[in-house]
Amino acid sequence: MLIKFTYVDKQTRRPMTDEPAAFGPVMPDVPGIAIDFANESEWPCPAPIYYGHCDDGADPLAPGILDVLTQEFFDSAWDKEQMGRVERKKEQVRGQRDWLLSSSDWSQVSDAPLSANDRLNWQDYRRELRDVTLQPGFPTEVTWPIAPNNPDYVIVTRIPQRVDMAQMCLALLHYEKLADVEAAISTMPTAAQVVWQREISVRRDHELVLAMQQLFAWTNVQVDELFVLASGL
Numbered sequence: 427m428l429i430k431f432t433y434v435d436k437q438t439r440r441p442m443t444d445e446p447a448a449f450g451p452v453m454p455d456v457p458g459i460a461i462d463f464a465n466e467s468e469w470p471c472p473a474p475i476y477y478g479h480c481d482d483g484a485d486p487l488a489p490g491i492l493d494v495l496t497q498e499f500f501d502s503a504w505d506k507e508q509m510g511r512v513e514r515k516k517e518q519v520r521g522q523r524d525w526l527l528s529s530s531d532w533s534q535v536s537d538a539p540l541s542a543n544d545r546l547n548w549q550d551y552r553r554e555l556r557d558v559t560l561q562p563g564f565p566t567e568v569t570w571p572i573a574p575n576n577p578d579y580v581i582v583t584r585i586p587q588r589v590d591m592a593q594m595c596l597a598l599l600h601y602e603k604l605a606d607v608e609a610a611i612s613t614m615p616t617a618a619q620v621v622w623q624r625e626i627s628v629r630r631d632h633e634l635v636l637a638m639q640q641l642f643a644w645t646n647v648q649v650d651e652l653f654v655l656a657s658g659l
Contacts, residue, residue: 429491430477433451436451461477463478466514467513530555585650586656587653588627591625630649630653
């Protein structure tokens with residue numbers, strides 16, 4: 427059975443479309459439920475919406491199930507989501523381009539400490555930045571120009587350093603790690619459990635985050651990706 431659904435509160439079982447999951451989000455208690463895709467192009471939003479499937483004999487009125495879909499509607503929703511993701515990717519690339527242009531504005535002022543040749547190189551670099559939207563692979567495959575005099579230049583993604591705890595739970599659930607993390611925290615000292623249950627937000631360098639990173643052997647990149655995803659939920 428094809429369905430549209432959202433998370434429910436772990437304790438109240440109320441869907442997140444009705445109220446925030448104060449006790450943490452969990453999947454609806456529906457046999458065979460699985461996510462095929464989400465409305466990622468619309469994140470952040472009050473409640474994530476998922477499209478997927480479950481056992482044919484499942485209760486269509488179970489908390490968290492928003493609608494039972496035909497194959498035609500399901501396919502149409504996926505097509506719309508794909509187009510939305512492309513538009514969102516365009517916005518992200520343009521935003522990154524604008525940030526890089528702003529970061530190199532200093533090279534265009536009259537008293538910039540540059541030779542005439544270096545100034546021309548920076549002008550070429552900025553022109554190439556403006557033209558990234560004209561590349562054939564835009565927006566999914568973009569070749570970023572290299573800043574002059576800096577062969578090791580890397581496009582830096584700004585990593586959020588703090589996210590709401592509810593957002594973190596959603597991100598962990600997205601990566602199918604929430605149950606593992608909660609099981610690990612249940613074995614920790616009471617203070618750590620209280621922090622997990624009561625803190626409104628969590629920092630990237632919080633000792634609990636660092637403990638989870640060490641316990642599950644997460645790389646710094648994986649934790650950064652977790653915070654980036656959480657910030658958009």
